[in-house]
Structures are given as C-alpha cells and as structure tokens.
Amino acid sequence: MFILGSGSPRRLELLAQLGIVPDDVRPPDVDETPRHAELPRAYCERITASKLTAVEAAPDDIVLCADTTVALGRRILGKPADAAEARAFLESLMGRRHRVITAIAVRRGDQAWHRTSMSSVKLKRLSEKEISGYLATGDWQGKAGAYAIQGPAAAFVSWIEGSHSAIVGLPLHETANLLQAAGMEIWR
Numbered sequence: 001m002f003i004l005g006s007g008s009p010r011r012l013e014l015l016a017q018l019g020i021v022p023d024d025v026r027p028p029d030v031d032e033t034p035r036h037a038e039l040p041r042a043y044c045e046r047i048t049a050s051k052l053t054a055v056e057a058a059p060d061d062i063v064l065c066a067d068t069t070v071a072l073g074r075r076i077l078g079k080p081a082d083a084a085e086a087r088a089f090l091e092s093l094m095g096r097r098h099r100v101i102t103a104i105a106v107r108r109g110d111q112a113w114h115r116t117s118m119s120s121v122k123l124k125r126l127s128e129k130e131i132s133g134y135l136a137t138g139d140w141q142g143k144a145g146a147y148a149i150q151g152p153a154a155a156f157v158s159w160i161e162g163s164h165s166a167i168v169g170l171p172l173h174e175t176a177n178l179l180q181a182a183g184m185e186i187w188r
C-alpha cells in the first residue's frame with residue numbers, strides 16, 4: 001500500500017501528475033514550532049522527519065511525507081496566522097530573493113530515504129493595491145510565506161531558480177527517485 005502522509009491537496013495533485021494515486025492519505029499531526037535560533041533547512045528536515053515518524057503504517061507500506069519552508073535569510077516564514085501577518089510577510093519578501101526549501105522523506109519498514117530541494121524565488125516590489133487585492137483573495141491562507149506560486153501570486157513572481165514543483169510543495173524529480181528506491185514502480 002502507498003500512503004501519502006500529507007493533508008496538502010497540492011501534494012496529491014503533484015503526485016497525480018506522475019500518475020500516482022495514494023491508496024490512503026494520512027495527514028500527520030506534528031508540532032511545527034521552530035526551535036530557538038533553528039536554521040531554515042535544519043528546521044524543514046526535522047519537521048519532515050517527525051511527520052514521517054507520526055504516520056502509522058504496516059511494515060510493507062510505502063509512506064511519503066514532505067515539508068515546505070520559506071526562508072528569508074535565517075528567518076523562517078511559516079503559515080501566517082491572519083491577514084496582518086500575511087501582509088507583513090509579503091512586505092518583507094517583496095523586491096528581493098528568498099529561498100523555498102522542500103524536504104521529502106519516504107519510509108518502508110525500517111528503511112527511510114531523505115532528500116531536500118532548495119529553490120530561490122524573487123517577488124517583485126508590490127504596490128498597496130496589489131497587496132490588498134491579493135490579501136482579499138484569501139489565497140495566502142495555509143501557505144508558508146503567505147503566498148502560493150500556483151495561485152494569483154504567480155503575477156508577483158518575477159524569477160525562480162530550482163524546482164517549480166518543489167515550490168508548490170513536492171519536488172517531483174526527487175519524489176520519483178525516492179519512491180523508486182523504496183520499490184515503487186512508476187514506469188510500467
């Protein structure tokens with residue numbers, strides 16, 4: 001059985017792009033609070049590992065978990081609590097480059113595989129009208145860094161380097177490799 005250990009609808013859609021439909025979806029319940037002075041990449045990898053541990057599965061099941069973290073220098077921008085925090089995130093991101101880190105992990109029995117995909121994104125400088133108009137769409141809710149590249153905020157993304165699928169939530173190149181390492185047949 002293949003289990004997606006994620007409640008993210010984006011991850012389900014990205015897997016579908018590879019023709020993969022999980023037999024079950026089990027969203028992990030973990031505490032996503034960063035530790036004091038924790039660096040973004042270490043944080044992202046730790047949260048992914050704890051998601052993987054939190055998903056119950058039979059010994060022969062394949063489990064996939066991921067975490068997407070937006071980092072501005074050493075600062076971790078999580079999911080905004082409200083529109084005011086979303087505005088503050090967008091104002092600190094605009095006009096400069098930031099990193100989007102997606103760590104993935106696959107488990108089968110007592111074996112586990114881990115990969116981390118690093119991308120850079122630049123958002124253009126935003127006018128007051130663009131910020132308030134975007135906030136009004138509600139699209140920022142539940143999105144790390146208060147934006148989603150697959151939604152209306154794509155209009156603000158002037159440049160990316162790395163993996164588009166990783167920025168959305170699941171790096172498909174690395175995901176296909178890890179699932180195959182765990183014994184899943186993708187091409188038949």
Ligand SMILES: Cc1cn([C@H]2C[C@H](O)[C@@H](COP(=O)(O)OP(=O)(O)OP(=O)(O)O)O2)c(=O)[nH]c1=O
Pocket residue numbers: 005006007008010027028066067068069070100142143144145147148149150167168169
């Ligand atoms: C930067 C960015 C983030 N995001 C989203 C992806 C993730 O869903 C979310 C980051 O939160 P995550 O904790 O990675 O994932 P999740 O809480 O949605 O799901 P689960 O923990 O069950 O796996 O931000 C986008 O959809 N597009 C983007 O461009």
